[in-house]
Amino acid sequence: MRTRRTATALAIATALGVALTALPASAATGLGDPYFPDDGNSGYDVGHYDVRIAYDPARTDHLDGDTTVTARATRALDRLSLDLKGFTVASVTVNGTPARSFSRSGAHKLNVVPAQRVARGAEFTVRVRYAGRPDAEGWHTLADGGANVAGEPHSATSWYPSNDHPSDKATFSLTATVPNGWTAIGNGLPGPTTTGNGTTTFRWNEDRPLATYLSTVAIDRFTVHRAQLPDGTPVITAYSPDATVDPAAEAEQQEILTFLASKFGPYPFSSAGAIIVGMPRDPGPGPIALETQSRPTYSGAFFDAAVVHENAHQWFGDSVSFTDWRDGCLAECFAQYANQLWEEHKGADLDTGFYASEIAANRDNPAYWSTKLYDPGAGKELDSGLYFKGALMLHALRRTVGDDAFFTTLRRWTAEHAYGNASFPQFEALAAKVSGQDLTPFFTAWAHSTTRPADQYLFPNH
Known part of the structure; x- marks a missing residue:
């Protein structure tokens, strides 16, 4: 990644809708990363994220979210935490049953007390429904009202609850509903697209585990180009209306991916490509390019040095x-x-x-x-x-x-x-x-x- 670093936002929205229970500090402690000790939670391993969002570019300060985290407990859990910045949390369920309580603490902890203890080794689900302003550390609003997600070391907490540490990788599915005429691009391969009531719902699925900061969504009036690598891997490249469309750079992207495979081994994911977003609404510090898994994100245009760097990450940083x-x-x-x-x-x-x-x-x-x-x-x-x-x-x-x-x-x-x-x-x-x-x-x-x-x-x- 090449980036201008963003400051960490500290404002926390209070969870509403249930009685709040103050949890001991131990409930909110993280995985113990030497640099980010509060990130993540060691009590479970996530297997899959099912992230469902709705966004209207006419209302850039609001995102509706409904995320289900499927995980396996590494110890018996009377309580657990997820990482989420901001938002008003409307409800939390564990295995389909409303949580006994939930609360917020620190810069990004959503603490959950399930109605029943989760046994060690058991698979369980946590569903969180939330709404509000996405955090600007990872969520970037574009000049036309569209948006994209990119940021390292943190960005996932800006738009969905997660176990936000690279050591807990999981597969990822995205369902994004936007007004007709807008397109949502995500990681992996596209699924069925449906329309109704003036909106279009896009579905994406990344079937290989990803680190949370590598997950993304981009929403704009995209022009989407499709091609494939010599091995048949689909290449999906999306351009914002004010991004530079360069057919030569796009063709070179495929040459670069083939070259990198000759040096590093077979391309590791089910799809490849790029997301080239346009001007941000508020120019300033933010990612220039990021190796979002299977489909790197670039600002304004892409060229060989950036394409080589971000796609090399697909092997070094993303797969491994x-x-x-x-x-x-x-x-x-x-x-x-x-x-x-x-x-x-x-x-x-x-x-x-x-x-x-x-x-x-x-x-x-x-x-x-x-x-x-x-x-x-x-x-x-x-x-x-x-x-x-x-x-x-x-x-x-x-x-x-x-x-x-x-x-x-x-x-x-x-x-x-x-x-x-x-x-x-x-x-x-x-x-x-x-x-x-x-x-x-x-x-x-x-x-x-x-x-x-x-x-x-x-x-x-x-």
Whole structure:
């Protein structure tokens, strides 16, 4: 992702409609991510989100939502929490029975006390009906009244209740009702579209687990183009009315996806494509592009560097997601280096071009080397060092182990951890195993240090 960071909104709407019960702090604690300790809940694993929304672009400050979360309890649950920012919650049911109570706490917790304890290992459903103003951290209103969702590390809480942490991935279905003449685009493959009472309902289904920040909806008067990859994967590309339609870039998108598959392994999802949205209603900080799963989102237009980067994430970050937010390099380092691989594919010499020039420009700039690539620190989970120093590290690793071992490592990584989660230390171990080398000094110098690597690691095999 390339993004201008957004500030976290702190205003919380009070849940209405039932007696509120104050819950102890333990009920609202999160999964314990080192950077975002309040995110998520460790008491259950989500299997599927069924998100149903209704939006009228004539009323941009309002969204109606009805979300059902299907999960399995990892311990007996007398209470649980979901992550949701804002909105007025009208009702909560657990397994079809009204919750004994629900309440709000902190910046984004919806705390639920079910009528009956959920047994450990049991599958259960939580249905939340809610309405109100979507939160601007993830929900972006377009100039014509349309809207789109994009944001990292958080965006899902802006429009539906979730277990908002990358370690709890789930399949995802979207049902979006909008006025006739408007179109809703989501993740995965489209389902049946129905009309009635002046509205059209669009359905989308992502059948591979996704991390919540990778879920999306975009609503506009889209022009939709359809094509397919050589392997038959459908490619769906949607353009807002004021977005740039570039047939050459669209054709190159398919060439890029085919190229990335040759380097990283088969394309991992049931569909591909892009959402190119137009001007926001309130220009300012917000995503420029984001790797929303199966269909990246771009602002205004798309071009080869952005298409390479966001689609490389389909392998690195989306299919193989990180264990916690210390692992951001597993997404950004690899997606940024994919741009160099694309340049090499087009004839560039990375050794004498990208690598040599980047080191020459930054050799004596301590700030350039100051970000650790693994565990960079809270607030630096998407630091620019992951992109630029990270791409250098991967090229240095390639020079250290050789092309065969390097690309074998990438393909094994995407195959062995497909649709799951993994950590940067696991990548280090796999690279060492495939290459047959002790890479501990290399990764210490590059990924775990805040100074320029010694020349033996900066210029390997010289």
